[in-house]
Amino acid sequence: MAMQDCLLKVKGISLEFSGTPILKSVNLSLNQGEIHALVGENGAGKSSLFKCILGIISPSQGEIIFLNESLSGYPIREILRKGIAMIHQELMLIPELTVAENIFLGRESIAGKRMGLREINEATSDLFQEYELDIPVGAFVKDLSIAHQQIIEIMRSVSQKARLILMDEPTSSLTEKEITFFKQLIFRLKSEGISIVFTSHKMDEVFGFSDKISVLRDGEMVGTFSKEELNPMSLVQKMVGREMKDFYPKALSEVGQVILSVNDLSCVPHFEHVNFTLCAGEVLGLSGLVGAGRSDIGQVLFGVKKKTSGQMSLKGQAYNPENPSEALRAGLGYLGEDRKEMGIIPEMNITENMSLGLLDTYRKFFFVDQTRESADSIDMQAQLSIHSAKEGQRIQNLSGGNQQKVLFGRILLNKPEVLILDEPTRGIDVMSKFEIYTLILALKKQGKAILLISSDLPELLAMSDRVIVISKGKQMAEMTREESSPEKILEYALH
Amino acid sequence: MKELKAFFTKSPTGGIFLALILVCVLFSSMTSRFLTTTNLSVILNQVSVNAILAFGVTFVIIAGGIDLSLGSLVAVCGVVVALLSQNNEYSLWIAVMGTLVAGLALGALNGIIVVLTKVPPFIVTLGTMTIGRGMALILSKGRPISDLNESLNFLGNGDLFGIPIPILFLVLSYGTCHLLLTKTVFGRYVKAIGGNEMASYVAGVRVNRIKLYVYMISGLFAALAGILLTARINTGQPNAGLGFELDAIAAVIIGGTSTRGGKGTITGTMLGVLFIGVINNGLDLINVSAYWQQVIMGGIIILAVVLDGLYQKLKMNI
Numbered sequence: 001m002a003m004q005d006c007l008l009k010v011k012g013i014s015l016e017f018s019g020t021p022i023l024k025s026v027n028l029s030l031n032q033g034e035i036h037a038l039v040g041e042n043g044a045g046k047s048s049l050f051k052c053i054l055g056i057i058s059p060s061q062g063e064i065i066f067l068n069e070s071l072s073g074y075p076i077r078e079i080l081r082k083g084i085a086m087i088h089q090e091l092m093l094i095p096e097l098t099v100a101e102n103i104f105l106g107r108e109s110i111a112g113k114r115m116g117l118r119e120i121n122e123a124t125s126d127l128f129q130e131y132e133l134d135i136p137v138g139a140f141v142k143d144l145s146i147a148h149q150q151i152i153e154i155m156r157s158v159s160q161k162a163r164l165i166l167m168d169e170p171t172s173s174l175t176e177k178e179i180t181f182f183k184q185l186i187f188r189l190k191s192e193g194i195s196i197v198f199t200s201h202k203m204d205e206v207f208g209f210s211d212k213i214s215v216l217r218d219g220e221m222v223g224t225f226s227k228e229e230l231n232p233m234s235l236v237q238k239m240v241g242r243e244m245k246d247f248y249p250k251a252l253s254e255v256g257q258v259i260l261s262v263n264d265l266s267c268v269p270h271f272e273h274v275n276f277t278l279c280a281g282e283v284l285g286l287s288g289l290v291g292a293g294r295s296d297i298g299q300v301l302f303g304v305k306k307k308t309s310g311q312m313s314l315k316g317q318a319y320n321p322e323n324p325s326e327a328l329r330a331g332l333g334y335l336g337e338d339r340k341e342m343g344i345i346p347e348m349n350i351t352e353n354m355s356l357g358l359l360d361t362y363r364k365f366f367f368v369d370q371t372r373e374s375a376d377s378i379d380m381q382a383q384l385s386i387h388s389a390k391e392g393q394r395i396q397n398l399s400g401g402n403q404q405k406v407l408f409g410r411i412l413l414n415k416p417e418v419l420i421l422d423e424p425t426r427g428i429d430v431m432s433k434f435e436i437y438t439l440i441l442a443l444k445k446q447g448k449a450i451l452l453i454s455s456d457l458p459e460l461l462a463m464s465d466r467v468i469v470i471s472k473g474k475q476m477a478e479m480t481r482e483e484s485s486p487e488k489i490l491e492y493a494l495h
Numbered sequence: 496m497k498e499l500k501a502f503f504t505k506s507p508t509g510g511i512f513l514a515l516i517l518v519c520v521l522f523s524s525m526t527s528r529f530l531t532t533t534n535l536s537v538i539l540n541q542v543s544v545n546a547i548l549a550f551g552v553t554f555v556i557i558a559g560g561i562d563l564s565l566g567s568l569v570a571v572c573g574v575v576v577a578l579l580s581q582n583n584e585y586s587l588w589i590a591v592m593g594t595l596v597a598g599l600a601l602g603a604l605n606g607i608i609v610v611l612t613k614v615p616p617f618i619v620t621l622g623t624m625t626i627g628r629g630m631a632l633i634l635s636k637g638r639p640i641s642d643l644n645e646s647l648n649f650l651g652n653g654d655l656f657g658i659p660i661p662i663l664f665l666v667l668s669y670g671t672c673h674l675l676l677t678k679t680v681f682g683r684y685v686k687a688i689g690g691n692e693m694a695s696y697v698a699g700v701r702v703n704r705i706k707l708y709v710y711m712i713s714g715l716f717a718a719l720a721g722i723l724l725t726a727r728i729n730t731g732q733p734n735a736g737l738g739f740e741l742d743a744i745a746a747v748i749i750g751g752t753s754t755r756g757g758k759g760t761i762t763g764t765m766l767g768v769l770f771i772g773v774i775n776n777g778l779d780l781i782n783v784s785a786y787w788q789q790v791i792m793g794g795i796i797i798l799a800v801v802l803d804g805l806y807q808k809l810k811m812n813i
Binding site for chain 1: 694701
């Protein structure tokens with residue numbers, strides 16, 4: 001391969017985030033005019049790699065070489081100017097400006113020449129004509145479809161003379177027809193010598209669009225393959241193929257009677273026609289990609305979101321929580337997906353965070369019975385082995401694992417019968433993970449019914465008695481622990 | 496000594512307390528008329544209306560909201576209490592209770608609009624601020640209301656055991672609000688929803704109800720302030736209380752309450768009120784012109800918050 005063909009070389013990039021490795025010595029190389037698919041499970045490090053290339057975050061080790069020049073130390077603005085662009089999953093356009101204004105945003109004067117509205121419009125029209133695009137240049141971006149907005153972002157990169165465009169799940173919100181057009185567009189870009197790296201969870205796109213495929217797993221680069229070397233099955237195996245260590249504690253317990261049953265439950269547009277039952281002493285796993293509607297199911301059960309149709313029943317009685325407070329009193333406990341957003345009150349201490357849901361029961365006239373409150377909290381802290389440096393420490397200063405255990409304490413103080421746990425081990429250290437697995441199994445043994453939502457496939461498989469797979473808001477499959485395998489689940493989830 | 500050091504370094508109100516002492520020292524060195532019992536009593540009396548308003552709005556700000564309608568509520572309630580105390584038609588008791596209920600209702604109006612429409616409280620209370628001013632003018636027909644009961648005048652200018660009545664109300668309000676915020680279930684909920692509204696909701700807190708209550712508290716204390724103001728000047732003025740909301744909010748912020756919600760103390764607010772009051776009083780005593788007083792005051796408010804920010808950072812490193 002001639003040297004000038006190589007556009008981008010990622011050399012041994014490592015990235016850590018508060019002690020947790022995100023990327024481990026990742027290598028990647030890319031030629032001019034190449035379309036490259038980057039695949040991996042959620043959390044494998046795809047977005048982080050993109051951010052490193054673009055200079056949004058700087059890696060702790062390694063080097064990125066673009067057109068034979070190292071990019072380290074350059075600010076984002078410079079890197080953009082050198083010809084790397086990124087199309088984020090959330091589009092970065094200004095809805096209140098026109099198409100042309102968006103394309104030339106921040107470049108109102110080029111090479112000393114001021115670009116007036118007329119010049120901008122003309123330049124945009126020329127560009128669109130060249131690419132045979134039929135989008136009015138004077139339209140407001142807010143009036144356009146998502147697909148058109150995405151095209152405008154891509155055209156902005158093109159007009160900035162980008163040589164490399166990074167695309168984070170570009171097709172995730174496009175229809176079949178729009179995807180066909182998108183494919184034509186990126187092949188056109190390729191023919192002009194522009195390189196593209198994109199992420200996707202869809203096998204047909206990975207194999208249909210790309211020249212080469214790189215697989216990331218747990219922050220490590222499994223390898224780069226030409227698409228002839230792989231088939232969808234072998235690719236999935238490479239994505240999940242981590243060795244299953246004996247990390248998950250095992251405890252078998254009797255599964256009891258049905259506690260919660262869900263019949264044809266829908267919450268449009270998040271999910272539709274979901275059916276399942278949950279028994280005492282059982283862990284039911286809910287799998288699917290992020291955004292498939294898993295979290296929404298948990299939120300409807302806990303009264304955070306409203307169902308649009310269908311029935312739920314709790315211990316044989318119709319159950320329709322108006323709000324989380326009612327769900328709590330009905331005997332449910334809920335751990336939200338995002339600890340910072342839905343869990344902790346950062347300025348409050350451990351005890352205050354723990355008792356928040358139950359404060360009404362600690363009421364003595366108008367006052368908080370602080371003696372009883374802190375006694376219960378200290379009990380719970382010991383039970384869950386929550387470590388804090390000093391009494392009354394604010395929760396925001398605790399480690400992620402300890403924060404998560406405090407939130408478990410909040411739920412357990414209420415003595416719930418049903419627990420909905422959404423990503424209970426996300427972003428916490430290995431030791432805390434193990435403690436939480438042990439806790440989940442202890443709760444199961446006590447006869448609690450547990451709905452476990454997780455993106456971590458090995459975790460989900462090891463902990464659950466049964467697994468339900470959700471894809472795009474639809475229930476794809478239900479299988480027992482014996483029937484399930486990572487490959488099977490991923491196949492349904494990617495469907 | 497150790498406790499003292501702990502207070503200044505650990506307590507969130509240590510910084511503003513230090514600043515307050517500093518300006519007191521400054522003024523006493525500049526004029527002998529500052530540090531006298533009479534003058535200190537005058538200061539307390541002067542700040543009582545602002546303090547009572549600031550206590551009420553502290554709850555709103557900690558809960559993550561804002562109430563710009565305070566000044567207008569003072570005017571409406573001042574007019575209401577004046578109308579009810581004209582010509583000895585009703586007893587003082589009924590006039591005061593009626594006005595407090597009016598304040599609660601107006602606060603509830605703020606709260607209901609905020610909760611139901613999800614419009615930012617800044618906008619909602621900006622609207623009710625104008626509505627309130629208009630209502631005060633309508634109720635009073637645009638004229639000051641005089642010939643009020645003697646007993647109302649007593650609330651503004653009388654004293655009990657030698658302590659001016661407004662100061663008694665100030666102390667009482669301070670105690671009530673402090674207990675309410677630090678010791679009650681309600682106070683805990685206020686801090687929780689200000690700290691993280693979504694997390695509180697998911698934890699089972701009735702967020703909307705608490706939001707409604709904080710605006711009602713703000714309205715209630717605005718009514719009390721309106722009563723005291725009307726009683727002091729012995730007339731109901733539809734134009735009273737212009738800009739009072741800004742003084743109250745300034746005091747709350749100087750007192751260390753976060754504008755993003757989630758944390759704050761009534762003691763801090765009290766110190767903030769005193770800080771503003773002492774500076775106003777001191778500048779009067781050393782004969783600074785009223786025009787320059789405003790310029791200086793504005794500068795000091797910004798400076799106080801900037802210094803407090805630096806002080807909090809410094810504290811982290813001790």
